[in-house]
Amino acid sequence: MKVVIASGKGGTGKSMIASSLSILFSNFKNVIACDCDVDAPNLGLWLGVTKYDSSEKIAISEKASINLDKCTECGKCLDACRFGAIEKKKNFYVNSLACEGCGVCQLVCQADAVELRFVINAEIMIKKTDWGLNLISGQVYPGASGSGKIVQKLRKKAEKFSHDVMILDSAAGIGCPVIASITGCDYAVLVTEPTPSSFTDLKRVIEIVDHFRMPFGVVINKWDINPKLSEEIEKWSSKSLLGKVSYDKAVITSIVNLRPVITSKSKVAKEIEAVFKTLKSNIGA
Amino acid sequence: MHLVASTGGKGGTGKSTFAILFAVKSSKQGNKVLLCDCDVECPNDYLLLSKKISDTKPIYQDFPELNNEKCLSCGSCSKICRENAIFWIKDRNPTFIYNLCNSCGACWITCPQKAIGIKKGMIGESFLTKVNNRLWLFTGISKPGVARTEPVVQETKQRALDFAKENKIDIVIVDTSPGAHCNVILAISGSEKAYLVTEPTPLGAHDAELILQLLKIMKIPAEIVLNKADVGEKEIIHKIADKFNTRIAFEIPYSDRLVKAYSFGRLGEVADLI
Numbered sequence: 001m002k003v004v005i006a007s008g009k010g011g012t013g014k015s016m017i018a019s020s021l022s023i024l025f026s027n028f029k030n031v032i033a034c035d036c037d038v039d040a041p042n043l044g045l046w047l048g049v050t051k052y053d054s055s056e057k058i059a060i061s062e063k064a065s066i067n068l069d070k071c072t073e074c075g076k077c078l079d080a081c082r083f084g085a086i087e088k089k090k091n092f093y094v095n096s097l098a099c100e101g102c103g104v105c106q107l108v109c110q111a112d113a114v115e116l117r118f119v120i121n122a123e124i125m126i127k128k129t130d131w132g133l134n135l136i137s138g139q140v141y142p143g144a145s146g147s148g149k150i151v152q153k154l155r156k157k158a159e160k161f162s163h164d165v166m167i168l169d170s171a172a173g174i175g176c177p178v179i180a181s182i183t184g185c186d187y188a189v190l191v192t193e194p195t196p197s198s199f200t201d202l203k204r205v206i207e208i209v210d211h212f213r214m215p216f217g218v219v220i221n222k223w224d225i226n227p228k229l230s231e232e233i234e235k236w237s238s239k240s241l242l243g244k245v246s247y248d249k250a251v252i253t254s255i256v257n258l259r260p261v262i263t264s265k266s267k268v269a270k271e272i273e274a275v276f277k278t279l280k281s282n283i284g285a
Numbered sequence: 286m287h288l289v290a291s292t293g294g295k296g297g298t299g300k301s302t303f304a305i306l307f308a309v310k311s312s313k314q315g316n317k318v319l320l321c322d323c324d325v326e327c328p329n330d331y332l333l334l335s336k337k338i339s340d341t342k343p344i345y346q347d348f349p350e351l352n353n354e355k356c357l358s359c360g361s362c363s364k365i366c367r368e369n370a371i372f373w374i375k376d377r378n379p380t381f382i383y384n385l386c387n388s389c390g391a392c393w394i395t396c397p398q399k400a401i402g403i404k405k406g407m408i409g410e411s412f413l414t415k416v417n418n419r420l421w422l423f424t425g426i427s428k429p430g431v432a433r434t435e436p437v438v439q440e441t442k443q444r445a446l447d448f449a450k451e452n453k454i455d456i457v458i459v460d461t462s463p464g465a466h467c468n469v470i471l472a473i474s475g476s477e478k479a480y481l482v483t484e485p486t487p488l489g490a491h492d493a494e495l496i497l498q499l500l501k502i503m504k505i506p507a508e509i510v511l512n513k514a515d516v517g518e519k520e521i522i523h524k525i526a527d528k529f530n531t532r533i534a535f536e537i538p539y540s541d542r543l544v545k546a547y548s549f550g551r552l553g554e555v556a557d558l559i
């Protein structure tokens with residue numbers, strides 16, 4: 001069973017919900033939690049993890065470089081590159097932040113001056129947490145590219161762990177890394193807030209989930225910051241509503257102390273447990 | 286013309302809130318301001334200003350198109366494509382998987398039969414909104430289902446900059462998506478300064494550090510905006526500011542007035558908060 005957590009808008013509470021569901025599932029199932037937000041991974045912090053057991057460097061994308069001894073400065077690469085990654089100041093050079101490693105510059109170079117090399121662009125870290133569940137987390141190096149491919153790699157590694165339930169905490173947005181996180185899952189938990197932005201973004205992420213014909217449930221986080229809009233979202237979600245979670249200072253206290261919010265004696269913890277109960281019956285776990 | 290960015294790594298720290306407050310404040314000081322929402326997967330600035338999507342102009346991407354009669358099923362295109370976007374079985378014509386295609390052109394350059402042409406596919410839209418006499422908003426929005434949204438960011442920003450030039454705009458403020466990936470890099474590149482909006486929690490601190498590293502690589506000066514400054518532990522953000530030799534330029538305390546303005550699309554009315 002693979003459950004993905006998504007939201008469209010950032011900061012709605014995906015990682016808070018993902019960490020809580022991981023711990024709740026681990027009470028009776030074998031769980032692997034995947035932090036698929038490889039740009040800004042926070043699931044570890046929500047699980048109280050600051051140090052990992054192991055980490056592995058990943059080389060997933062290639063970058064071009066120009067051998068100036070061979071370059072005849074014909075400018076064909078500059079014309080052919082569609083990413084604006086070839087620049088000319090004194091010499092021709094590759095702006096590696098813009099380079100997508102497509103190899104077109106190499107294709108058009110008649111002087112054989114372009115080389116493509118794999119670069120180490122990310123790390124994948126693993127931790128057996130205090131809660132018995134395994135956590136796998138990725139981190140793209142600042143300025144490196146290929147988030148979607150790294151999510152795919154991370155998921156392949158996650159599959160090797162014996163598990164009954166896989167929880168995938170996706171990035172914000174609805175693009176490449178999010179689609180890579182949602183693909184092949186059995187159920188999506190969509191976290192929203194009662195704000196016009198978050199509600200609009202929820203509808204956008206649902207378009208993606210629907211594309212995969214994936215069943216989903218909606219969690220309204222901080223519902224009490226705007227009860228009226230919350231009610232509207234509740235009605236709109238109808239049967240797919242998994243539950244509502246209040247705005248509670250206990251969440252901030254928990255994260256500041258790096259203690260999972262679900263282990264706190266708080267109103268939110270109880271509300272998330274109720275969400276979990278509904279989710280469990282929806283997916284038949 | 287000044288070009289600045291509002292970014293932050295973590296989602297929900299207040300990038301859009303700050304960008305809007307800053308834009309409104311600057312316009313009230315007499316500047317002609319253009320706010321450019323480059324969070325194209327989930328653009329929200331227009332909602333936070335109670336505006337609607339209207340008069341959109343499409344954004345296209347070049348995609349390969351096969352001339353089946355010319356194709357000899359050699360598979361050269363499939364072998365050269367590094368995005369694995371061309372599916373090919375021996376002795377059959379290839380199939381293009383557009384969602385993986387980054388339009389690099391390797392396939393049409395390589396095809397020995399010149400059997401691959403270029404067709405345009407719509408991947409998103411942009412639209413311009415007039416907020417007041419001195420403030421405009423330019424928004425990019427990707428088409429749901431499109432995986433590679435970088436070209437939408439690039440085109441939106443280009444159109445915004447063209448508009449700014451034509452209309453003698455004083456300040457362009459680019460609002461980025463969360464994360465630190467290509468879309469964020471494209472959105473902040475060329476800025477003379479980036480405002481890093483964060484919150485005083487370990488999460489905010491963790492992501493702020495990532496963005497500061499990125500900005501250092503990009504050689505863009507950074508200043509920190511501490512949102513919800515009184516909720517959590519300020520000390521961790523001060524430490525990071527010291528480490529990266531930057532300063533906290535703005536502190537925005539948690540306020541019910543701001544939360545309400547945010548949730549009712551009236552952010553334009555609370556620019557006094559920064």
